[in-house]
Amino acid sequence: MSSRVHVPPVHLGGLCEDHEHVLLWQVRGASEVVVDGVRRELRSGWALWVPAGVPHSLTTADGAVVLPTFFPVASTATTLERPTAVAVDDDLSTLLLACVQASYSLIRPRADLARQVLALLEGGPAAPSALPVPVSGPARVVAEALRFDPGDERSVEELAREAHASARTVERSFAAQTGMTLREWRIRNRMETAARLLRARTAPDAVAQRVGYTSSSAFRRVFKGRFGMTPRQYAVSATRAGTALPAR
Helix, strand or coil: CCCCCCCCCCEEEEECCCCEEEEEEEEECEEEEEECCEEEEEECCEEEEECCCCCEEEEECCCCEEEEEEEEHHHCCCCCCCCEEEECCHHHHHHHHHHHHHHHCCCCCCCCHHHHHHHHHCCCCCCCCCCCCCCCHHHHHHHHHHHHCCCCCCCHHHHHHHCCCCHHHHHHHHHHHHCCCHHHHHHHHHHHHHHHHHHCCCCHHHHHHHCCCCCHHHHHHHHHHHHCCCHHHHHHHHHHHCCCCCCC
8 A cells, every 4th residue: 555545543442233234345454353352354355244222332453444345134035044254266356346336426336236145145046956057068158157146037039139049049948957947947946945044034025035036925925925934934934944935
């Protein structure tokens, strides 16, 4: 850092966001974060996820820059229930900067950036064990995109273009490799992901948004058709059983 630039240390104590999760990205330098009584060192190139309701404090070093991103509890479905440190690679840094851009300007991409950030923080959704996955070609490219972000709102045509193929080719490949249409596979993928998020005690309305449903009633209808119970009933039953519940 140039000697002409002066970014003095900052101390913020007694922090606790009741209605928002916060991701603290250490862009430059280092900081000390005390989370729920545990002292952590946050270095450049790392970020720390602090769940809502967790007391914390932040002390930045001389010349340090920390960029926070906030995720409202009411609309955030995630498996991240505890403070978690994550290395910030090029993909995550691009998404975080895009989130800042969208927050402070009119440059707002159509894609749900927060949903993609969460997928990277969680390490990407695990492949649902009951769902066959294409093993090659454009269908695999499309499947990987939808497994990463089940709520991806792009059309079949848009997804096919990303895979350098036609929609017809992708549809045929899905049917041949999975025995399902892309639409059927997409819904199954969303429902399996929704079930995993509900087992993490996430609010059903937030889960609906995470898996791409703007209507909570539509989400409940599809989920009940798959599991034989509403999302809320599933969450309660799964918590009591301590395991996943089978689909019908």
